[in-house]
Amino acid sequence: MNHMSDELDGYGVARIIEVFNRCRVAYVVTGDVAGEAWASSVGVDARPAWGIELTPDTEEANLGRVSAALYELYARIRANREFEGAAFEHDAAALVAESTWNLVCPAGPFDLVMVPPDAGGYTGLAGAAVVVAVEEEGGERVEAPLADLADVIRLKEVSGGPDNLEVLPALREALHRRNAATGNKAGRRTTETREMTFSYEIEVVSGEEGEQLRLAQAGAIRDLLRWIAGNRRTK
Amino acid sequence: MGGSADALAATSGNVGGGSLAGMLVVEARRYRGLSQRELARRAGVSRTTVAEIEAGTRDPGLNKLRTVLEGVGLDLEVRLLIRDEASSDVLDAEQTRREHGVDRFVRGLADGLAASRPLVDSP
Numbered sequence: 001m002n003h004m005s006d007e008l009d010g011y012g013v014a015r016i017i018e019v020f021n022r023c024r025v026a027y028v029v030t031g032d033v034a035g036e037a038w039a040s041s042v043g044v045d046a047r048p049a050w051g052i053e054l055t056p057d058t059e060e061a062n063l064g065r066v067s068a069a070l071y072e073l074y075a076r077i078r079a080n081r082e083f084e085g086a087a088f089e090h091d092a093a094a095l096v097a098e099s100t101w102n103l104v105c106p107a108g109p110f111d112l113v114m115v116p117p118d119a120g121g122y123t124g125l126a127g128a129a130v131v132v133a134v135e136e137e138g139g140e141r142v143e144a145p146l147a148d149l150a151d152v153i154r155l156k157e158v159s160g161g162p163d164n165l166e167v168l169p170a171l172r173e174a175l176h177r178r179n180a181a182t183g184n185k186a187g188r189r190t191t192e193t194r195e196m197t198f199s200y201e202i203e204v205v206s207g208e209e210g211e212q213l214r215l216a217q218a219g220a221i222r223d224l225l226r227w228i229a230g231n232r233r234t235k
Numbered sequence: 236m237g238g239s240a241d242a243l244a245a246t247s248g249n250v251g252g253g254s255l256a257g258m259l260v261v262e263a264r265r266y267r268g269l270s271q272r273e274l275a276r277r278a279g280v281s282r283t284t285v286a287e288i289e290a291g292t293r294d295p296g297l298n299k300l301r302t303v304l305e306g307v308g309l310d311l312e313v314r315l316l317i318r319d320e321a322s323s324d325v326l327d328a329e330q331t332r333r334e335h336g337v338d339r340f341v342r343g344l345a346d347g348l349a350a351s352r353p354l355v356d357s358p
Contacts, residue, residue, distance in 0.1 A: 050328040052340070129355070134340060
């Protein structure tokens with residue numbers, strides 16, 4: 001733990017939100033925290049989040065404000081779950097150069113995830129996001145902009161990886177329940193019905209190298225079919 | 236493997252409304268794309284048995300569970316592993332979640348959703 005900033009200890013992740021808000025950062029809460037909150041609101045158990053994920057607007061002035069917030073939080077780079085962290089210099093240009101920043105500060109672990117415009121970007125997420133007031137212990141109140149559940153699901157689908165795919169069935173169930181309860185009011189998005197297209201380019205190579213390539217391609221297709229089988233709704 | 240049967244029975248109690256055996260059977264059925272009735276037919280058990288295992292209301296025991304899974308061409312392998320860094324990570328995650336109030340914050344978000352407002356005003 002960084003003892004330069006003991007005064008931040010004990011506030012919890014709400015402190016991160018409070019600092020981002022005070023620095024007038026445009027961002028939304030995404031990832032497991034958003035997924036778990038939406039799921040919990042409709043009685044679905046999703047994987048418990050252990051850190052918070054924030055997606056900021058990648059416009060230069062906003063990233064300058066993100067940088068200011070990070071300095072105020074004494075944010076350091078997190079390696080795996082080693083919470084000591086490494087100090088780093090940053091500004092708007094440095095922040096936009098990476099797609100993801102795994103960080104830690106005395107208030108807890110958090111990630112900055114830059115969503116590029118062609119994946120909807122911050123603007124796309126903000127259009128469906130809601131502002132939620134959270135009462136903290138001691139009566140403190142913070143307002144958190146929360147990405148819509150359909151967007152949380154979409155981002156996990158795009159990101160892929162076992163950790164993201166594992167939580168998708170629970171989140172899809174939560175989306176199904178929410179939409180059933182609300183009739184998908186308020187313009188909230190749905191990913192319930194949509195076409196998915198997968199395409200593979202098969203390269204034909206002869207000899208031993210070709211055999212290895214064939215096995216690798218077969219493995220990739222098998223993994224994809226397993227993923228589809230594991231993520232479709234069961235009757 | 237005799238000891239493993241006891242180990243499985245000891246851990247196949249209800250987990251979040253389902254059971255370990257139930258989750259395995261659901262997973263196997265999804266993987267094969269089968270209905271409960273078709274899985275039951277292939278495994279040589281009744282559909283009620285499959286439904287009860289999936290719901291966690293019937294503990295099939297290791298042998299019955301293996302029979303059901305073998306019926307759809309899947310093997311059940313039980314291994315004992317030395318506790319390692321990976322399992323410590325799970326504990327660390329739970330501890331981190333509590334220490335930094337992530338659980339409290341998520342609860343607050345979930346409770347506050349009903350009274351939320353759009354981030355961006357509609358035109």
